[in-house]
Amino acid sequence: MPGVRLRAGEAFGVATGAPVPDGPDSVIPVELCSVEAGVLREAAGGVADRRPGESRQAPNRPPGDHGESHQAPNRPPGKHIRRRGEDWSAGDELVPAGSLVSPAVLGLAAGAGHDTLLVHRRPRVAVVVTGDELLHAGPPRPGRVRDAIGPMLPGLLTGADLFGTTHLRDDPSALADALTFDQADVLVTCGATSVGPADHLRRVLADLDAEVLVSGVACRPGHPMLLAVLPDGRCVAGLPGNPFAALAAVLTLLRPLLDTLGGQAIRAPVTAWLGDAGAHPHDTRLVPVTRAGVPVGHDRPGSLWGAALADALAVVPPGHRGGEVELLPL
Numbered sequence: 001m002p003g004v005r006l007r008a009g010e011a012f013g014v015a016t017g018a019p020v021p022d023g024p025d026s027v028i029p030v031e032l033c034s035v036e037a038g039v040l041r042e043a044a045g046g047v048a049d050r051r052p053g054e055s056r057q058a059p060n061r062p063p064g065d066h067g068e069s070h071q072a073p074n075r076p077p078g079k080h081i082r083r084r085g086e087d088w089s090a091g092d093e094l095v096p097a098g099s100l101v102s103p104a105v106l107g108l109a110a111g112a113g114h115d116t117l118l119v120h121r122r123p124r125v126a127v128v129v130t131g132d133e134l135l136h137a138g139p140p141r142p143g144r145v146r147d148a149i150g151p152m153l154p155g156l157l158t159g160a161d162l163f164g165t166t167h168l169r170d171d172p173s174a175l176a177d178a179l180t181f182d183q184a185d186v187l188v189t190c191g192a193t194s195v196g197p198a199d200h201l202r203r204v205l206a207d208l209d210a211e212v213l214v215s216g217v218a219c220r221p222g223h224p225m226l227l228a229v230l231p232d233g234r235c236v237a238g239l240p241g242n243p244f245a246a247l248a249a250v251l252t253l254l255r256p257l258l259d260t261l262g263g264q265a266i267r268a269p270v271t272a273w274l275g276d277a278g279a280h281p282h283d284t285r286l287v288p289v290t291r292a293g294v295p296v297g298h299d300r301p302g303s304l305w306g307a308a309l310a311d312a313l314a315v316v317p318p319g320h321r322g323g324e325v326e327l328l329p330l
């Protein structure tokens, strides 16, 4: 309370959050005091300190005792007073650069007096699912499979804005057309990464003068995954058509790309102990496991069953027989 100065033995009423006058050593909650004939009396303990049968009333004091020498047992100096600058000082880093602006970060920034924040824009993503054989409703039948990647992707693209999903037949000119969509920072294609007659992605990218940065990786599943940059800087992430391989490519290639474009800090690795999980002789294997690192099985490249049962994919290095491995949370 600017302009008010308390002397020893004096008290002043103050609402929660209001400035306190100069001079007091602490604040006593109003429910722990009483005022009789202009004299403030303080209960010996707080409500929480009362034992069964004890009165909450202030102890009897002789008239004239203003309580100035009385120190309540639970009232150290400074109690219930927030000092200016006690949470942080000018120039302190409140959250590290690269942090996600969560609701708490937004509130903290406002509380610290910021009107604007310098942020990365969320990357914008468009998805293109290819395949003559794909169905989008009903049960699979001979020669036709349900699109399992399109429904899986939106929930995996956290931190990005998704324009939507386009479904294409195996037609190179339709694919080339889809890759001209210039509102997206990243175009995600599903299928057509391999070398079969209907796998047009690499030829289409060559025709568009794209620079291929990643053309296959030593990882099972997911080994045909691809990353390319179009001449105008837009990225193309090619997910393999086998659904579990597509998931592997999202976790190991697409998500790190989106995190980087969105300015997010690199996630600290999570690890678990994993025994002999059937390591590949020369490639890294991704094995669906529980949080405790127990393989759940059902991990064929065309099936998402194991991933659906698992908490994470364990990153199993070639030749692994047992030891600590990285987990990619699902």
Ligand SMILES: Nc1nc2c(c(=O)[nH]1)N[C@H]1C(S)=C(S)[C@@H](COP(=O)(O)OP(=O)(O)OC[C@H]3O[C@@H](n4cnc5c(N)ncnc54)[C@H](O)[C@@H]3O)O[C@H]1N2
Residues within 6 Å of the ligand: 129, 130, 131, 133, 134, 145, 146, 147, 148, 149, 150, 190, 191, 192, 193, 194, 195, 196, 199, 221, 222, 223, 224, 239, 240, 241, 242, 243, 245, 301
């Ligand atoms: N000659 C070679 N053939 C293949 C190789 C190879 O190295 N040499 N790699 C195999 C691996 S591993 C994978 S993975 C696939 C990747 O194939 P593509 O990305 O070209 O995808 P497609 O041929 O279109 O499809 C493969 C498989 O997945 C089914 N599929 C495709 N899209 C979906 C979808 N959205 N939802 C569910 N299932 C999908 C598709 O019907 C095929 O059965 O290549 C291998 N071949």
Ligand code: MOO
Residues within 6 Å of the ligand: 219, 220, 221, 222, 223, 224, 240, 242, 244, 245, 301, 302
């Ligand atoms: O990427 Mo493929 O599905 O390795 O098996």
